[in-house]
Amino acid sequence: MRRAGRVLLLLLLPLLLLSFTGYEASAAASSTGRIILDNRELTMPKGIALENVNGSVMIPVRVVVENLGFQVLWEQKTRKVTVQQDGKSIELAVGRKTANADGVTLDLNAAPKQSGSTVLVPIRFVSEQFGLKVGWDNMDKTVYLTGGLSSGTDTAAIPTATPTATYSPAPTPTATPLTGTVEGNVTGSATPTPLPLISPTPEGSGGIVVGPQVKGAVFSENRLIVAVTGAVKPTVTTMSSPDRIIVDFPGAAFAPEFAGSLPVIVANGSPQGKLDVTGYPLVSELRYALFSVSPPTVRFVIQTVGSQPYQLSTDESTGLVTIDLNVLSNVGGSPAVPVGSGKPIVVLDAGHGGSQPGAISVTGKKEKDFNLAVIRKVGALLMQNSLVEVIYTRTDDIxxxxxxxxxxxxxxxxxxxxSVHANAMDSSSTNWNYVNGSETYYSRSESLPLAQIMHKHLVAGTGFKDNGVRNKSLHVTRETSMPAILLEAGYLTNLGDEAALYTEKLQDNLAREIAAGIMEYLGL
Incomplete structure (x- = not known):
């Protein structure tokens, strides 16, 4: 039964393939363009065309969100748009490159603009805030939006739109085929030799393709499944900084149908891009490319949050190769997060990141950068003594x-x-720029002993005023099932705190104290 299921999966693989990284293309001035939401064309306001602003395709926000059932409010005097649904509120203003989502400031890659009575916003904002996948067909200037169906809709009965390129929040694909580099990433300015889509054919073979071919790939249920024809033995290696699982198919190249049936980027004659890993928090990215030409080698790189165990399996009857991440330890290798090693597992969380900068300091610095710098230093210190296993929620600006x-x-x-953060006061508060100091938050009573120990070390690390241990219902400290605390190192709206927080000296001191607090709590 299991083998039959895999055969069926192979047959259905082209239909199961998820969105790949693409790019935002320029909208032609001679065409108004179209917007397709879940296979239904939306009516564009009269006289309004899709526009390109600094490389970002701009679409009418009201047209999209009203078709999703959201309420849209427009304030003419301030030129501000407010989008509301189910208690969530998003505010953005014409000409301003930031938006506000439930009190969180978000960066926009292009400022909204007004055309008549219509406000245009970048499709990046639409995809990130309204849970839509966005594609752009540069041939007919069409934006494809998918994922706006209500939960009661039978999505299986609706055909999926296939744009020529699929948009991803990442600005550019990172998996670029280039012979001789560790992961196939572009280094320097050299132009690689055009790469073949299929394996080379020897003289006298009559043009018949020999050698293995990669026909398709999908990431589903926390598994990478690759369809391969021909005899090929995949090799798997792991690397760190960042943690990643590298899957190579020596002697294999991409089959013609791999590029022909999917909305992928073709660069230098070969497909490259990323598989969609949305909904899998332990996988931050999954990219693919033709790693080398002679001999040809197809490479998949699974970038993970922390060292991730896996199991490799090959089904010769179907040609399916599976990298399963739903395991406790690596098959044939050492455990990624050792089970039964006796080492405690510590998760280090750098607050905010990516499109969520967190608080903005009095001199324009972003909280997310401070948080990540400190967390990286803490992790490095903890890994030096090898007494605990360190897992990061993020190691980059994502x-x-x-x-x-x-x-x-x-x-x-x-x-x-x-979790590490830096605090801020609203400028409307009395003496907002005088508030300073360090505080530690917890939500559940079992986290209080940890909070007390960590707060002692927090104050020692910053040297700021002691604001005490505070109980507050915060998502990451409330919904976790282990002792969890959130450290607010200092106030970015206070000139004294801010000046110190972005120095190497304070960050190093704070990292040492946080690591010491963790070790003290664990009794190590």
């Missing part, structure tokens, strides 16, 4: 939801969850 952070901690069965 957007990560609150529940994603909780899911990561639960998935690795963490013993502790430590």
């Amino acid at each position: 957007t990560l939801g609150l529940q994603d952070r909780v899911n990561i901690a639960k998935a690795v069965k963490a013993n502790l969850f430590i």
Whole structure:
């Protein structure tokens, strides 16, 4: 039965393939363009055309969100648009490159603009805030939006629109085929030799393709499944900084149908791009490319949040190769997060990131940068003594939801969850720029002992005023199942705190104290 299921999966693979990284293309001035929402064309306002602003395709926000059932409010005097649904509120203003989502400031890659009575916003904003996948067909200037169907809609009965390129929040694809580099990433300015889509054919073969071919790939149920023809033995290696699982298919190249049936980028004659890993918080990115030409090698890179165990399996009858991440330890290798090693697992969370900068300091610095710098230093210190296993929620400037952070901690069965932040006061508050100091937050009573120990070390690390340990219902400290605390190091709206927080000296001191607090709590 299992083998029959895999055969069926192979047959259905082209239909199961998820969106790949693409790009935003320029809208032609001679065409108004179209917007397709879940296979239904939306009516564009009269006289309004899709526009390109600094490389970003701009679409009418009212047209999209009203078709999703959202309420749209327009304030003519301030030229501000407010979008509301189910208690969520998003505000953006014409000419301003930031938006506000439930009190969180978000960066926009292009400022909204007004055309008549219509406000145009970048499709990046639409995709990130309204849970839509966005595609752009440069041939007929069409924006494809998918994912706006209500929960009661039978999505299986609706055909999927296939744009020529699929948009991803990442600005450019990172998996670019180039012979001789570690992962196939572009280094320097050299132009690689055009790469073949299929394996080379020897003389006298009559043009018949020999050698393995990669026909398709999909990431589903926390598994990478690759369809391959021909005899090929995949090799798997792991690397760190960042953590990633590298899957190579030596001697294999992409089959013609791999590029022909999918909305992927074709660069230098070969497909490259990323598989959609939305909904899998332990996987931050999954990219693919033709790693080398002679001999040809197809490479998939699974970038993970922390060291991730996997199991490799090959079904010769179907040609399916599976990298399964739903395991406790690597088959044939050492555990990624050792099970039964006796080492506590500590999750380090750098607050905010990506499109969510967090608080903005009095001199324009972003909280997310401080948070990540400190967390990286803490992790490096903890890994030096090898007494604990360190898992990061993020090691780069990526957007990560609150529940994603909780899911990561639960998935690795963490013993502790430590989140680092910097605070801020609203400028409308009395003496807002005089408020300063460090405080520690917890939500559940079992987290109080951890909070007390960590707060002692927090104050020692910053040297700021002691604002005490505070109980507050915060998502990451409330929804986690292990002792969890959130450290507010200082106030970015206070000139004294801010000046110190962005120095290497304070960050180093704070990292040492946080690491010491973790070790003290764990009794190590």
